[in-house]
Amino acid sequence: MAEKLLVRALKGGKSTRIVTLNGKKMTKMPITLEKLPGLKTLNLQNNLIPKVCSEISTLTQLTVLNLGNNLLEEVPEEMKYLISLKKLHLFGNRIHRFASGAFDGLQNLILLNLNNNQLTWIPEEISRLKSLTHLSINHNQLASIPKELCFLEHLSELQLNYNQLICIPEEIKFLKMLQKLLLVRNNIEVLPEGLCDLINLRILDIAGNIIQIFPPGFQHLKLREFYCEGNPLFLKQPVTAVKQEDIWSLQEITSRFIMNQLTEKNPFLMQAIEWYPQVRNIISKGRKCAICGKSFLSVWLECVEFVSPSKNWKISKNLQLVPLQILICSYKCFHQRGPNLFGIAQV
Ligand SMILES: [Zn+2]
Incomplete structure (x- = not known):
């Protein structure tokens, strides 16, 4: 049946650049596709296709592939042959895995839509999609995203609504082009400080998470729209720290001493530190006190400051x-x- 439908769709002869066979109850892809090497757009939405046929590998000029609302279970290896592909729609399938190498040839892909699937993980190889600007993985079961996703330097829109994310990697700071970040309905408790480095971020939606407080510097983001309904945000009311002063460990005392001496450019310690990579590693995790500006390592008092949101934010x-x-x-x-x-x- 698939073949007949394709013949009918090809009224324009072999020079046809667009094939649309949406909602035809097709259970497999038409293999005669291989006779259409010049095909640019292939729409096979709303069918019953469980597998991508190997003949698709001949479509090296294809720029748009829509396999939304089918029965696919994986992002297949054959994708790697679609070297001209710019837009790939795989929403509404049953995808729960990525074949290895699937992303290898997709150097030109700018849009990937994986909404409404059953993904629990994203492979590190996602970083091979060098041209990607739009990535959408709403309504899946992701518990985390790999830091490699943050190396997609052209990414401007990232949608991860309705997943089970607990946290966002600190590396998000590398997504310098990111303008829109949607994290609605996850289980995120803490936003990374790296988020505050996203100077192009304009739309942030974190509604329906378990966030109480925002990282330092958050108020300087140049957002236009910011939504945070359904989070147990701290409200302005006097809260007093009841925690007893801790007895600092030797490591805490020593680290504070070294970090503060280094700030004061103590020449002896500045020279000595060169020889102790482990010490450098430990003190690289040091933080600065918001009151006195001195450094500490792992013992602090957590406080909350309430600031008015920027007047430019639509909130x-x-x-x-x-x-x-x-x-x-x-x-x-x-x-x-x-x-x-x-x-x-x-x-
Ligand atoms: Zn202090």
Whole structure:
């Protein structure tokens, strides 16, 4: 049947550049496709196709492939032959795996739509899609995304709504072209500080997560739209830190000493540190106190500061003040805090 339909679709003869066979109840792809090497667009939406035929590998000039709403279970290896492909629609299938090498030849792909599938993971090889600008994986079962996804330097739109994401990698800061980030209805508790480096980000939607507080610097993002309904955001009310002052470990004491000496450019330590990569590695994780500006390693008081959202942000109604995470090195500094800063009770 598939072949007959194709013949009928090819009224224009072999020079046909577009084939559309949507909603034809086809259970396989027409293999005579291989006789159409000049094909540019192939629409096979809303059929019952469980597998991509190997003949598709001859379509090296294809720029748009739509296999949305079929019965595919994987992103097949044959994709790698579609070296001219720009847009690939695979939404509404049963995809739960990627064949190895599937992304190898897709150097020109700019749009990948994997919405409404059953994906639980994304392979590191996604980083091979060098030209990708739009990636959409809404309504899947992703628990995480690989940091390699953050190496797609042209990505401007990333949609990950309705998954099971717990966190977003710190490497998100490398997505310098990102303008739109949608993370609606996941299980995200903490946003990475790297998010604050996304200078082109204009639309951020984190509605329906479990975020209480935003990373430092968040208020400087140049957003146009920001939505955060359905998160247990901290509201402005005095919260007092009840945690007792910890006894610092030797590592904490030593690290603080070294980091602060290095800030003051102690010549002896600056020279010595060259010889101790492990020490450099440890102190590279140091953070700065928001009050005194000195460094600490792993012991701090977590506070929240409430700042007004930027006037340029179009925001959700529940957000009057943005709760920002502030870390403070000691009780001494905590007692010198401003009136807008509150300690967070440790439970
Ligand atoms: Zn301090």
